[in-house]
Structures are given as C-alpha cells and as structure tokens.
Amino acid sequence: MAKLYHVPLSPFCRKVRLSLAEKKIECELIEERYWEEHPDFHRRNPARKVPILRIDGRTLPESAAICEYLEEKYPEPPLMPRSAEGRYEVRRLVSWFDDKFHHEVTSKLLYERVNKKMMGAGFPDSGNVKSGAKAIKYHLDYMAWLLDHRRWLAGDVMTLADFAAAAHLSSLDYISDVDWHRSDVVKDWYAKIKSRPAFRSILADQVPGFLPPKHYSDLDF
C-alpha cells in the first residue's frame, strides 16, 4: 500500500490526499514532524518538506510533480482535461494557489497562527496576520469572478485546480480564517467539493491544541 508522509493542515499534503482519494488509491497516512530534523526523513527528502509519497516502489517529494505523476500512472478518474489549453489553465491555477495564494495568504495566516506554535517558534506576527486577512478577500473575489463564468475553477469539470484551492481554503477554514459570506458562488463551490467522499479524511483531521469551528466539518455550513 502507498504511504504518504504528511502534516494534517498542510495544503500541499491535502492536495495530494484529495488526488489519491479521488483516484481511490489506498494510502496510509503518516504524520511527519519535518521541523524536528529527523535524520531518516532527510535521507528520504533532501528538500526537507512534506508531502512525500511512497508509491510503486519509489519515494516522491514535491506535491505538483506527485499530482502529475498520479495523473499519468492512474488516469481514472481524470483530474485534468484533455486539451493543451485546458491543461494549461489547470496548471496556471494550481500555481496561482500554491505560489501566489500561499505566499500572500496561507503563509501569513496558517503559518503564523499554527505552524509557529507547533514548532515552538514564538507568537504570530500581527502585521503578517493583517496582511493575510486582507489578501484573502481579493483572492476570494478572484475565485468568484472565475466561478461566475465556469462551473469549476478551471472550466466545466472538476480538476486539480479545484483541489489546490480547496486544500488551501480548508486548512484556513480549520482556523476560522475564511469568510464564507463574502461570495455565494465560492461557498456553493466549496459545498460541492466538501461533500465528495475524497474530502472525508480532511474533514476528520484533528490537530492537538487547535479546535476547528463547528462548521468546519459540516457539509451544510
């Protein structure tokens, strides 16, 4: 069976968990406290981060490359469209969330509030928290603009782009940092993706010391 070394609230890990679950690839989840500098982990992973997937006798770091690999080796159900144009749009949006959204929002809110505490790295920087709380509004508006024109973020079918976005938003929702009143289309989109069986393990996550809000696991939030 495949093994995923992960951290529960990491959006990069959640994106891979969603891909695995959607493709019905059975996988054991192993929590990896990568900041504790475990020598075994460094041997497995010179980049020193999660997720790491053990599958097909190989050890794979790097969430974007993992998802493309799963797409090529386990094509059903597809999480990318067929056309080069459609695939471009999926990849553009995955980068949007994993690069820009991560830099402007996730690293400013989740890392300040949760990772710092878990790693014993001090208190949240209020300037960062403020800047993340401001930036998420602009990103939710961008998503609303996309979803006004499309059923899913990258087009008419659900893709890796939706998983990348939902991975970030679900981690932020765990710490009550998403204002679901801001846009009805974004809320509807999240309700659709949240109700998929692939999402169940994410809604069941519990991080000691951090209690999620009631609506976090509620499909009717």
Add this chain to the structure above:
Amino acid sequence: MAKLYHVPLSPFCRKVRLSLAEKKIECELIEERYWEEHPDFHRRNPARKVPILRIDGRTLPESAAICEYLEEKYPEPPLMPRSAEGRYEVRRLVSWFDDKFHHEVTSKLLYERVNKKMMGAGFPDSGNVKSGAKAIKYHLDYMAWLLDHRRWLAGDVMTLADFAAAAHLSSLDYISDVDWHRSDVVKDWYAKIKSRPAFRSILADQVPGFLPPKHYSDLDF
C-alpha cells in the same frame, strides 16, 4: 509571431526563452518593467509578474504552465522524457530550482544586487547576500551529485530541468555569483548547455548599469 513579455535576467523568463528557442518557435521579446505598475500589463496579467507569452491567440502567464503547454502543443524536439517516472523527475527538479533554489539563492543574490537597484528599492541586505552565497555551494554540490550519476540533470537526455537550472545559474553568472571552480561536472554540464544555439540570445543580454564578467558569454570559460 509569438511575443514574450519578459525581464532579461529573470530565470523564469529565461527558462521559457530556452524552451521557445530549442523548439524553434519564433518569438518577439518585449521588455516589461512590471514593477512600474503599468495598467495595461495588469489587465494582461492579474498575477503581476513575468513571463507572459502571447501565442496561438492566447495570453499565458506562469512559466511552469507555459513550458508544459509548449511541450504539448509543440512536441518537437521533446524536452520531457516519455515515461511517467522520467517526467516526474523533470518536474521535481524544475520545482527544485524554481522554488527552493530560487528562494534560497536567486532571491538572495540577484534580487538583492540587481532588482532592488532597478526598482529603486534601496541597497542590498548583506545578511541575505551572505545567506545566498552560502546556499549556492550546497546547491552546486547537489547538482554535482546528480551529474555524477547522469549525463543531464534528470537523466540521459536534456530536459526542462536543465533549462530551469541553467536559467537560474546564467542569471547569477551575469553578476559573477557562480563559482565554476567548485565542480568540474557542473562546469562541463553548463559548457554543454551554453554552447547550444538556444542559449545565444541569453548570452547577448545586456542590462544597463550592470556589466557582466568577460566569461559570461565566453563558451570556453
């Protein structure tokens, strides 16, 4: 004809320029001073960065997604192997350079020494420069370790992984920040890639206010 909005020393733009040139796609280069907040540019590019490629009647931001698009629409010559395992390794290494190397090295050296000056954002932070100069050694050693086992970075054929790495190193070489004496295999690899016709336009780049060292454009450096 295609148009690429770019900045000469940006490694993300250089990676796309190398892909275009290797695939013999004619392309006009247009310098885009994206930090000057030109309203037209923001309409083209909500992510506010370069490169942006105009091709096939479309406007494409995001260098990794652009390179995958070019690979699918213009497959000859291929810059990715065929097997899922080989493609995974290319993507892992492209992310390694564009994410980890960029964060630890390029942003600490090139951005401090060049971008700050161009953007009128003050003097280099000496702590960052020191940290970048230290980190590049470890990355050159990692490349040497890969190249001890392989002809090219991701395996036996030249791929996008080599272009991503060469894009970062060539930009840093322009400001004399690469110690080519550190590893013979890395120097030999760079000499091979530097001598390709696709590399010519990069070696001809001139940035006002920054004179490259003599060896920058010398194929026999």
